[in-house]
Amino acid sequence: MKKDLALFNKIADRLLKTESEQPVATPIAPEELFNTLDISLKDTPASEAFFEETLEKLVLNTPRTATKLFFNQLFGGRNSKATLGDLLAVLLNNSMYTYKVAGPQVGIEKEILHKVCDIIGYAKDSDGTFAPGGSMSNFMAMVMARDAFNASIKNSGVSQKLTLYTSSESHYSIPKNAAFMGVGRDQVRYVETNEKGQMRPEKLEVAVKKDIANGFHPFFVNSTAGTTVLGAFDEIPPLSVICKAYNLWLHVDGAYCGSVIFSKKYKHLLNGLNQTDSFSFNAHKMLGTPLTCSIIITQHKKYLNDSFSNDAAYLYQTDGDDYNLGKTSIQCGRRNDALKLWTLWKSVGTKGLEKIVDNQFHLANVARNYIQNNPEYSLFSYEESISICFNYKNIPAQTLCTELYEKGKLMVGYGTFNNVQFIRLVTINSGNTETEILNFFQVLEEFVATNPSLHRREIFEQ
């Protein structure tokens, strides 16, 4: 192992240096990939020298998600304390299903879950787990809701027409999960949003009533904390009132922005969270841990157990069930996704998590101010969001994003709301400061200035 640890350090050094010198890797067209890098697998081993050379080349040609010019996803940057934890998790290689084989790592996971429940005011009887990503956290919430609505489903299968509700701006995992779980995509009702991308509660109630009148069985409402495009927060209190009135499970999908729970200044965006049935958030998004670190908690430990426990005498052989986490997880063997969040949290405290969150909103304000003070930009997103949606000189967003990527200048994506397409700048890398945000605009403007074809395309496409 020591030799390969040395090689890891060598390549890591090289990567860190390259990231700072050239923040965007020159992209390789997919059709050129196998000609550019020898990634082929063969019967015989690669020589040691060739292996090292190829691996380094591979690493240095991989898109750089940790640099100051990466704004393409709802994650970015590299929190060094969280990275430290995840590197150690690789070496330790515990599976999180039992206390016998994970030991104190079980305690780590339970401490995180317990603290999160505490912070958001969930009841004493709450519990949760780590799922492999936000989609799967939503899936777990939806399965719990379904089984809570009708306990016979897990044994007998679905036979009723169940319906569920989510905003038209919510994540695609909701219909995808509805298909997986035997409820069906057609049973997903997309509730209209207001101009800020927030679900309209009155429209939700209309939809629920209509379904009931038509003999459907509503069981689940998904509220989004940070929509993928605008970064909007559905308002929980009115949804909560409707859910209680019609006996619907209320889940908050906070994959993107649920981490506002750590901020005194922004937790008001999740007012009413303590009135919900389940809540998920991805620490690998706002908190900047390596992928994946998704947490799902519920106020109803009973339903978590009912939907996810399974006897397995060959596996659960020591210690109480409270410490055998396999009984509340969707998986069997499960990677340790908790340690990276623990190393971060332990080293900066809850106050440090708050600073991370607040900084992202600060950077968003910097970006919005810049846009609003510059007439060549138009803004399409709102306050209290870390997604800044804009267009520049009316250049089509898709064209500009693609060119910036293909020329290796900048990684940023685009989105659409109300049939308008725009660039979506995500200020989620909390390692950034005002400087990097202003540099983003500078790089973009210089690129446009030196590529007059972009203007011609604007005229042509309009």
Next chain:
Amino acid sequence: MKKDLALFNKIADRLLKTESEQPVATPIAPEELFNTLDISLKDTPASEAFFEETLEKLVLNTPRTATKLFFNQLFGGRNSKATLGDLLAVLLNNSMYTYKVAGPQVGIEKEILHKVCDIIGYAKDSDGTFAPGGSMSNFMAMVMARDAFNASIKNSGVSQKLTLYTSSESHYSIPKNAAFMGVGRDQVRYVETNEKGQMRPEKLEVAVKKDIANGFHPFFVNSTAGTTVLGAFDEIPPLSVICKAYNLWLHVDGAYCGSVIFSKKYKHLLNGLNQTDSFSFNAHKMLGTPLTCSIIITQHKKYLNDSFSNDAAYLYQTDGDDYNLGKTSIQCGRRNDALKLWTLWKSVGTKGLEKIVDNQFHLANVARNYIQNNPEYSLFSYEESISICFNYKNIPAQTLCTELYEKGKLMVGYGTFNNVQFIRLVTINSGNTETEILNFFQVLEEFVATNPSLHRREIFEQ
């Protein structure tokens, strides 16, 4: 990052040293955990010194899965090349959904999938993905099978009584997944096995016929390659004949032992694999990569796309769908689980993977020979399996395993077949040699010799 990389190296060095000096960590009773280690999370940061001290203590008190005295799970050991790959994956932190953000890592994943399909003789139209563990690979196979049986289910939900078939020795994820997917646990038929733990095909056919006669809709058969207790392989050819006759999807759950595909000597255990619809295996088990590295492939790319794709304009913005892996995965954001297998495979070649597999069977032979040549042992498992099931001096297996664990001597588990409970030794750590296997028995025997209470318990419990 450099400072935390230095800390990683310091703790890693200490861990490697401790692993060799004391291969079993002294277990901490769950109720003592929070008194022994300060894993609490607070508002304020831990001081740097305290953080480092606590983290090191935590790491050194975590169960050691990589040592020569760990035989407790269906994984173990630490392949240094695979570990190197996974450490780099943490640093690179790409999400595998798009080519834009994962680049050549997409190529890595596709090369692995392509080679696996090639090795097992799957048709040209095959494809696959990496799922977060063997349970989820099975889930993906079951969802594809369900949707292939009735394409309207993903939109309309389940309304028929669907039935599926698996042996009584198969993994618990099959009924758990049946519940998740809206089919229901009651619709799982547990087919009887023969004395070696292999599914009896004639019993399968009886069950299918009976269900059809009763108006059920059979759609899926799960064949196991390496049952959790005995490590048995269901024989594929007779199952395949039945599946073709009744139009059932045939999946092979090779989570534990599917990696025999890489061995000329043992791939016959999966004869007929090219006649199946889907196949999964966990490289984190037999191939020794860090958790998790689970691969699911199917001969029907169409069904993989039908069940798992989803449009998301905000995400898929460049490059063809063949390179946007999010369209064939169960997750949205997805960790890079491919690089660790690639670094291993590239560095040792397919022939090297073969050696890893063959060595595990060699070690199993060593263990079985030892047991068979020693009258104080009784053997309960069979040839061509890397699970060696036995009892020693008639001491109850549960008692012996628990005492060995609680005294920090050895990590090994127990299992049950035909109402007999026994110790299950898994020779899956391919870093081991004959020496470590013989040492296992020596440690066990010395422990029993110095703990006469174990004998008393035997008499008492009989």
